[in-house]
Amino acid sequence: MFPIYDVETAQKTILKRSPLDEMPIPQQVLDRLKNTFGREISPAEAVREIIRDIRTNGNSAVRRWTQTLDQVNLADFRIPSAKIQNALNSLDPALRQALETSASRIEQFYQKQPAISWLDQSMGGSLGQMLRPMERVGIYVPGGTAPLPSTVLMTAIPARVAGVKQVVMVTPPGRGTGEVNPVILAAAAIADVDEVYAVGGAQAIAALAYGTETITRVDKIVGPGNLFVTLAKQQVFGTVGIDGLAGPTETIVIADETTRPDWAAADLLAQAEHDVMAAAILLTPSKKVAQAVQKEMAAWLEGKDDVNLTRTEIFNISLRNRSGAVITRDIAEAVELSNQYGPEHLNLAVKDPWNWVEKVTCSGGVFIGETSCEVMGDYMAGPSHVMPTGGSARFASPLNVWDFLRIISVIGLNPSAAADLGCQADILARAEGLDAHALAGRLRSA
Numbered sequence: 001m002f003p004i005y006d007v008e009t010a011q012k013t014i015l016k017r018s019p020l021d022e023m024p025i026p027q028q029v030l031d032r033l034k035n036t037f038g039r040e041i042s043p044a045e046a047v048r049e050i051i052r053d054i055r056t057n058g059n060s061a062v063r064r065w066t067q068t069l070d071q072v073n074l075a076d077f078r079i080p081s082a083k084i085q086n087a088l089n090s091l092d093p094a095l096r097q098a099l100e101t102s103a104s105r106i107e108q109f110y111q112k113q114p115a116i117s118w119l120d121q122s123m124g125g126s127l128g129q130m131l132r133p134m135e136r137v138g139i140y141v142p143g144g145t146a147p148l149p150s151t152v153l154m155t156a157i158p159a160r161v162a163g164v165k166q167v168v169m170v171t172p173p174g175r176g177t178g179e180v181n182p183v184i185l186a187a188a189a190i191a192d193v194d195e196v197y198a199v200g201g202a203q204a205i206a207a208l209a210y211g212t213e214t215i216t217r218v219d220k221i222v223g224p225g226n227l228f229v230t231l232a233k234q235q236v237f238g239t240v241g242i243d244g245l246a247g248p249t250e251t252i253v254i255a256d257e258t259t260r261p262d263w264a265a266a267d268l269l270a271q272a273e274h275d276v277m278a279a280a281i282l283l284t285p286s287k288k289v290a291q292a293v294q295k296e297m298a299a300w301l302e303g304k305d306d307v308n309l310t311r312t313e314i315f316n317i318s319l320r321n322r323s324g325a326v327i328t329r330d331i332a333e334a335v336e337l338s339n340q341y342g343p344e345h346l347n348l349a350v351k352d353p354w355n356w357v358e359k360v361t362c363s364g365g366v367f368i369g370e371t372s373c374e375v376m377g378d379y380m381a382g383p384s385h386v387m388p389t390g391g392s393a394r395f396a397s398p399l400n401v402w403d404f405l406r407i408i409s410v411i412g413l414n415p416s417a418a419a420d421l422g423c424q425a426d427i428l429a430r431a432e433g434l435d436a437h438a439l440a441g442r443l444r445s446a
């Protein structure tokens with residue numbers, strides 16, 4: 001169920017990275033695709049077909065795909081604001097308190113992120129960068145296998161802090177029921193989301209990117225989702241901005257003899273339960289620790305301490321396919337392997353974790369010590385839980401205020417700097433064979 005590997009085998013299996021559209025797909029997902037499309041089709045092709053249809057046929061295609069994929073007959077897919085406010089008013093007080101605590105910590109965290117326009121006078125006039133918030137941003141909130149109200153807060157609040165004028169949310173309607181989970185709606189009220197649409201999957205991403213009769217297109221789409229949502233974001237990039245590829249979740253826990261195996265097992269299970277394509281990986285120099293974690297994982301799954309883990313079908317696939325323990329030479333090798341893999345989350349569950357932080361070079365987030373477990377980051381710590389997956393931490397970052405800002409370069413040269421720089425522009429332009437450029441530069445130098 002949770003295999004133990006040596007490093008060499010792990011590098012050919014669970015630690016191997018491949019591009020999003022070449023990732024190994026569980027048979028269950030392929031079977032569902034074949035049933036839906038009536039032929040063998042890759043997830044990337046399926047998504048391309050959905051996007052093309054929505055781009056051409058707007059609302060009617062949104063309805064058709066929602067019927068096909070979510071078994072929901074959508075009439076109006078915009079959720080009225082009264083319903084959103086009612087969801088907040090009827091929310092269980094303890095749940096409301098937890099959401100508000102989370103919201104306030106996310107806001108506090110992003111208020112601290114430096115994001116300021118600047119002008120400098122030391123280079124011959126005024127040069128600088130002017131920051132402007134985007135006008136209209138779409139947030140994707142997952143809801144296929146579990147509704148994620150926490151994601152509403154983790155996406156909408158950084159956007160609000162950046163000053164985005166309109167925040168538009170899409171989330172799948174409940175399978176068969178058509179209803180969006182009321183806690184998601186309550187979170188939308190807390191985060192002051194402007195518009196909510198009960199549409200999910202690739203069809204929602206296409207609607208946000210191209211617009212339909214009901215949904216006005218946005219400037220940028222942010223937020224996490226399953227393989228289909230993430231492929232759709234990748235495919236619409238260019239027509240619209242995206243924050244990055246925040247797909248099926250992945251976690252590395254680095255453990256040593258001081259790590260509590262029951263905690264590490266719970267932390268790994270917490271990520272494995274997200275998706276059949278989730279990855280939960282333990283790196284440890286100790287085979288004994290690996291076996292202890294493996295044993296604790298089985299115990300939790302079998303109901304130890306009356307814990308009831310219900311997402312059995314997902315565990316069965318995610319724990320076997322992309323997860324497992326790897327026995328490393330030492331902690332240094334574990335950190336190096338983690339850097340090469342570039343996980344969404346890295347938890348240093350070792351003695352003196354701060355001693356290793358400097359060595360971490362590639363990860364969405366680093367969770368330091370056993371108390372800073374990944375689930376704290378999912379809900380309460382403050383930084384957005386929307387983080388790069390699939391190895392995209394190599395070039396991308398967790399969702400943050402800068403994702404919602406345009407930078408406009410400000411070029412305000414004074415006449416004497418322009419005269420001086422104009423002659424040099426003339427020289428460079430002639431070297432490039434661009435005569436009109438040379439002329440324009442020369443005219444300023446006169």
Ligand SMILES: NC(=O)c1ccc[n+]([C@@H]2O[C@H](COP(=O)([O-])OP(=O)(O)OC[C@H]3O[C@@H](n4cnc5c(N)ncnc54)[C@H](O)[C@@H]3O)[C@@H](O)[C@H]2O)c1
Nearest residue numbers: 142143144145200201224225226246248249274275386387
């Ligand atoms: N990286 C991050 O920051 C982060 C954060 C939170 C969640 N996540 C990930 O978000 C994902 C949530 O996934 P989910 O499935 O619960 O919800 P989801 O909302 O992302 O996806 C559900 C939608 O997928 C579409 N879909 C499902 N099967 C399909 C098929 N065969 N063909 C075409 N479309 C299909 C349907 O339209 C459905 O509404 C998980 O993978 C989780 O790990 C990632």
Ligand SMILES: N[C@H](CO)Cc1c[nH]c[nH+]1
Nearest residue numbers: 148150151249250378385
């Ligand atoms: N672990 C997910 C990020 O990868 C976020 C999440 C939301 N709710 C629970 N977990």
Ligand SMILES: [Zn+2]
Nearest residue numbers: 270271274378
């Ligand atoms: Zn999680």
